Amino acid sequence: MTSPKDFNDRMLSLGLARVSEAAAHASARLIGRGDEKAADQAAVNAMRDQLNMLDIKGVVVIGEGERDEAPMLFIGEEVGTGQGPAVDIALDPLEGTTLTAKDMPNALTVIAMAPRGTLLHAPDVYMEKLAIGPGYPKDVVSLDMTPSERVRALAKAGGVKDSDITVCILERPRHEDLVAEVRSTGAAIRLITDGDVAGVIHCAEAELTGIDMYMGSGGAPEGVLAASALKCMGGQMWGKLLFRNDDERGRAAKAGITDLDRIYSRDEMVTADVIFAATGVTNGSIVAGVKREPHYLQTETILMRSKTGSVRRMIYRNPIR
Numbered sequence: 001m002t003s004p005k006d007f008n009d010r011m012l013s014l015g016l017a018r019v020s021e022a023a024a025h026a027s028a029r030l031i032g033r034g035d036e037k038a039a040d041q042a043a044v045n046a047m048r049d050q051l052n053m054l055d056i057k058g059v060v061v062i063g064e065g066e067r068d069e070a071p072m073l074f075i076g077e078e079v080g081t082g083q084g085p086a087v088d089i090a091l092d093p094l095e096g097t098t099l100t101a102k103d104m105p106n107a108l109t110v111i112a113m114a115p116r117g118t119l120l121h122a123p124d125v126y127m128e129k130l131a132i133g134p135g136y137p138k139d140v141v142s143l144d145m146t147p148s149e150r151v152r153a154l155a156k157a158g159g160v161k162d163s164d165i166t167v168c169i170l171e172r173p174r175h176e177d178l179v180a181e182v183r184s185t186g187a188a189i190r191l192i193t194d195g196d197v198a199g200v201i202h203c204a205e206a207e208l209t210g211i212d213m214y215m216g217s218g219g220a221p222e223g224v225l226a227a228s229a230l231k232c233m234g235g236q237m238w239g240k241l242l243f244r245n246d247d248e249r250g251r252a253a254k255a256g257i258t259d260l261d262r263i264y265s266r267d268e269m270v271t272a273d274v275i276f277a278a279t280g281v282t283n284g285s286i287v288a289g290v291k292r293e294p295h296y297l298q299t300e301t302i303l304m305r306s307k308t309g310s311v312r313r314m315i316y317r318n319p320i321r
């Protein structure tokens with residue numbers, strides 16, 4: 001196992017940005033074409049090619065799925081040149097496949113890297129999520145509270161009215177009761193159709209996005225990626241895996257998870273320093289989408305390191321030849 005001191009995050013982070021940039025470039029020509037699969041595949045191929053150029057002994061712990069259902073970037077796949085630190089990789093080559101296919105905001109390519117053995121091996125099930133930005137007392141809200149208790153607690157801690165709070169929630173039939181309860185407090189709700197990695201990140205930049213809290217269930221893999229981002233930006237997050245049937249419980253067992261009711265804090269999902277990169281595919285509130293000009297493609301990437309809390313936004317212009 002790599003000790004965190006071998007994890008040269010300063011060097012590796014720039015390489016990570018190249019990986020998410022390449023995935024965004026590759027899916028650019030598929031924005032708004034109604035073909036989610038093709039857009040995802042283009043991102044997967046590009047991400048894998050770039051990842052394999054990095055001097056790491058990488059293993060995908062959050063990826064495109066199990067080996068038998070994902071030919072590439074499957075969970076357990078080894079990536080990188082094999083020269084360098086042993087690391088865990090979490091990725092979502094295209095977070096917001098539907099957003100991309102429909103040319104709707106906030107589709108991202110996302111990747112995180114941490115020393116081997118330090119990222120939660122979340123199976124491909126749902127996760128109940130709760131996130132807030134930096135600056136609040138520890139555990140001011142929790143998954144054990146009801147949604148309205150969370151709104152009241154957050155408002156009180158921030159010295160504002162309940163009606164000044166905005167909660168971000170995925171618009172899904174399963175969230176109808178959640179939405180109704182949050183509304184009963186007078187809080188506002190930003191409903192999003194997809195993309196809860198961006199949804200959670202929005203909490204860390206509340207002054208920019210207007211979002212104070214994220215609530216509701218979404219993909220567990222996306223939960224670990226969002227926790228990685230919040231660890232860099234500051235902010236608290238909790239997640240609880242949700243299992244609907246034996247197949248899903250079996251996935252947990254395979255991933256080595258035995259306590260099925262556990263609530264994971266941000267730092268229990270990401271136990272050491274992590275680096276995180278996300279590149280915009282469609283325009284969003286975190287980064288701009290791919291800009292297609294006659295002679296070049298331009299992307300914007302957010303690149304962060306939890307060790308220093310540094311947040312970079314990088315513009316990359318790649319000539320089309």
Ligand SMILES: O=P(O)(O)OC[C@H]1O[C@](O)(COP(=O)(O)O)[C@@H](O)[C@@H]1O
Pocket residue numbers: 092094095096097098170172193194195196197217218219220222
């Ligand atoms: O659509 P569901 O089943 O509610 O799942 C929610 C998940 O799907 C997404 O909206 C989109 O994810 P993908 O584009 O990677 O499929 C995630 O952001 C979210 O966690």
Ligand SMILES: [Mn+2]
Pocket residue numbers: 092094095096219222
């Ligand atoms: Mn996703």
